[in-house]
Amino acid sequence: MMDHVDKILAQWMRERPDLDVSAMGLLGRLARLRAHLAREIEKIFTEHGLTSASFDVLAALRRSGPPFQLSPGDLMATTMVTSGTMTNRIDQLEKAGLVERLDNPDDRRGVIIGLTEEGLKRVEAAVTDHVANQHHLLECLETKDRQALDGLLRKLLAAFE
Amino acid sequence: MMDHVDKILAQWMRERPDLDVSAMGLLGRLARLRAHLAREIEKIFTEHGLTSASFDVLAALRRSGPPFQLSPGDLMATTMVTSGTMTNRIDQLEKAGLVERLDNPDDRRGVIIGLTEEGLKRVEAAVTDHVANQHHLLECLETKDRQALDGLLRKLLAAFE
DNA sequence: CCCATTTATCTTGACGTCAAGATAATTTTA
DNA sequence: TAAAATTATCTTGACGTCAAGATAAATGGG
Structure with a gap:
């Protein structure tokens, strides 16, 4: 299953095949996940x-x-x-x-x-x-x-x- | 090995033994890790x-x-x-x-x-x-x-x- | 074809954060 | 013990972000 980060990596692989983007995938997922989680968590505090x-x-x-x-x-x-x-x-x-x-x-x-x-x-x-x-x-x-x-x-x- | 997040969890367990803090541990590590990584990554961009x-x-x-x-x-x-x-x-x-x-x-x-x-x-x-x-x-x-x-x-x- | 709705972008005002520096008190050194 | 260095906190100014609303253009239903 291809997620949003996979699409980004696919673009980089097409445009810059010299780059090894495996680390970028992990760090990208970590960053996006954190952003989603932070927003969900904030909702409770707002209440x-x-x-x-x-x-x-x-x-x-x-x-x-x-x-x-x-x-x-x-x-x-x-x-x-x-x-x-x-x-x-x-x-x-x-x-x-x-x-x-x-x-x-x-x-x-x-x-x-x-x-x-x-x-x-x-x-x-x-x-x-x-x-x-x-x-x-x-x-x-x-x-x-x-x-x-x-x-x-x-x-x-x-x-x- | 006890890390910074473990210390926070230990405090909560002592003060609020009614809470199940396992999810807090994972999410806390994710958040702290993201903060450290973001700072390191920023350094390269600054250059x-x-x-x-x-x-x-x-x-x-x-x-x-x-x-x-x-x-x-x-x-x-x-x-x-x-x-x-x-x-x-x-x-x-x-x-x-x-x-x-x-x-x-x-x-x-x-x-x-x-x-x-x-x-x-x-x-x-x-x-x-x-x-x-x-x-x-x-x-x-x-x-x-x-x-x-x-x-x-x-x-x-x-x-x- | 026209008016209402939606869409794309920008504007405004408030807020949280940081880096750098200021202030004042404590500790160390000589 | 007096001067120097360190420490704890606060101040300042700049920046990035967001929510809400404004503007202007495209779209769709009647």
Whole structure:
């Protein structure tokens, strides 16, 4: 069965037969798949008045456990974004009343970001729906395939982190 | 071996043992991997004065074959972006002298985007380096693993397009 | 043949991200 | 302990993207 990426590869093979496009096929499918998945995942967050970006921050705080507090630096590390992006995300979440900036007693350069009561409620509801949606998105793969795919992704990811 | 995603899952299992996080693991690895790969890929384009966005457009034109012309609508379909985004990309590429807007003789609503001579030279050089880089990025996977991964991605992608 | 609908592209305004640099506090070095 | 280097966060300005709507041309039903 020929998919969209196969058509792209066929074009390249016709136009540039000197290129070995096998890697392009894999990486192209990974990129397209990610785009589709990201859009589907975003829908659930929208239902909770969140975005993937804001959920990432709230989720990192929630899963860190009580008292649901982390520094901006900690949050940057887990979310793979720059400091400017994290400042902006925190600003938005603070405006929305979902997190608060607290003084860091140990280091006056830094602050501590904490979930508010409303932020906690919001992320609890969102993560429950999000996890259910994630299973839905993968249900076209049998258990064995899912495990194999996860294993291969892990292997490849290990080369980068 | 425990990777970054495993640590996230372990946190969720501790905090929310009611959630089945197996799908989150796979999707999290996919997302992080994509982010790492996108950054590495971008580096090569930067060397050629391009971005992933501009390369996508030039590459679509190049692989369509002579005379290297497509409509904005065709380009939107292959690149998965909205019309506003495509207009902007074409504007930038036109300013850079890499593509040109030509009248569409069959439909006066539309235009035809064509590679300029400089655009063709640029994309030829970029794609050669890009393909080599793609192989480099996957070289930590043996052939068999690469094929297996590609097959699983294809299967999952089929559910979305 | 004409009007309503659809199609192709562009415009606008808002948002999220990043890179680079600024600021202020901590840590290290001499 | 004072100066230098490092660290944590925020600021700024530019860019790419999107959703929604505008414009203009093609198409189809009456």
